[in-house]
Amino acid sequence: MDIWITGGAWVSAGGHGRLSEGRKPLIVPGPAIIPPAKEVFTRPHSRYGRFDRFTTLGCAAVALTLKDAGHEEGFTEPVGMVVSTTYDVLETDMAYYQTTLDQGGTLSSPNLFSYTLPVIVLGECAVLFRLTGPTFCVGNQGGLGSFALNNAVSMLASGKASKMLAGWIDSPPPDMSENGHKISGSIFVLLDPNPSRVLPYASRIRYEKGILSYENNAIPSLENLFTPAET
């Protein structure tokens, strides 16, 4: 089965970018720089500034990905989304629980509590772009987002969606680090087995017998999909 990567985008401490720009994501340690709403959305989005950081990172990369793929208005067919994450929404969990500490929990923030699951970014993107296919989060084994990519492709192969978004999001609390680095950011791609048109920067991956490959190589990370295939 051949699947086209018709759009992609990333947000990190190194800035943000899109597949169509033809350069690999600049994933560097440090807090991700959130792009302003006017660069992300084609029309004003009143809630973007009120999301928690995890959801903001995800929504920004998804919106830029769909802009890249020419689907910024969303979908009418079943399109799903799979997200890989290591830290879940631990940063939001910490922030929410602080609101429960005074007056026996009577001042707990319902708004912050709503964002204490990583699936909330799926819900926000589903509402924004009319994603009605399979949506779930998985761990981040291997390279950034590779596990989400595998699961998203399997949904396409099972016939449960016509297109899938696959991505990685992490926003660890500032006081945490892994291997001495604090990597926060997001990367997304849109997977389409039957694109109506193939843009010049689109990549093509192959799924055979449960194995994914790109130009006959394994795909260790979503970052690897940001180099256009040589034709």
Added chain:
Amino acid sequence: MNEVFVMDAAIVTALGGSVDATWTALRAGVSAVRPITRFQTDRLEFHDGACVEGLAPGGENIVCALMAMALEQLKPIPNDTRVIWTGIKGDAQHVESKAGGGGGMDLFLPNHYRQWVSRRLGLANEGWEVNAACTSSTVGMAIGARMIADGECSSVLVCGADTVSRFTFTGFSALRGLSPGKCRPFDAARDGLCLGDGAAAVLLTDPQIAKRLGSGPLAKLTGWGIANDANHITGPAKNGSGLISAINSALGQAGISPDAVEAFCPHGTGTPYNDAMELTALESVFGSRRFPLFSVKGSIGHTLGPAGAVETAIAVRAMNEGIAPPTAGLINPEERAVGRARGAEQPFPGNNILKSNSGFGGCNAALMFERA
């Protein structure tokens, strides 16, 4: 495509430390919902939950403690079984202790839990984790079924545990999603959900492993569906669109017409919106046909991530016994639940049962089980 069998199921709920104990208490209409003593609720408007007796935060990780009780019940499983962890708030104890100035509780993220399960069972790989809110273990079983059907692996253990924590209790309290008393799924006067402790481990295998294990399958998992409402981050779509899609996808894959479905174990939280959405979806898929549906949440509370796996263990037992257990707390069913949900047992032929869960983020998932 390989057939997928449910070969073992172990659960721990506030009703009992096994499927047998929980099933017996469910049939008797017992509710484990009572005033919470695990943490203080005196300043809040809500006070009840379904907690496993003796399970209290101390120096140990109580999610691991609860999960261990379920794992101990499992029969031996193949060494190459893949673990899918589906607990969703296993970091709560760490977050609570850190915010309280305590430093005693190590951080356990989902990847730590699945590694812990794999090592405890002596498995060759460390598995992976799924988070789809309250549909997590339902989605986990769907993914496990796909992996087995496609021949990617021969057995998958879908497991998870979540506990009634101050973190989740204050949150649902702030959202005003809790019932002031015992929750009453599908009742006309339902007024919110109750949280409950729960752990579950469900072993799915291909036919070869099923034959090798030799214990006789509990059920066949014949279809699954996952879909999003695309409506709201915490509330269900009134028209039930996501659940309808998930159910239709599961039925289509199973090759079962809606007319052939004999019983249904939906999410049934007892919140006005969830149960209304489920009845709307049910009428959309099944029309006016009446067949048994039941919710276990009036008895064991809402167990969050493992809810789907806990309820699958019960649903499969219900199918094999041909008995839909009483929906505890249900006294006066709302109009569309009349002739479907009851506060008493309902017999059914026991050839198949549909299971679904819905959750935050617009997530919906459905599984179709048939007698093996």
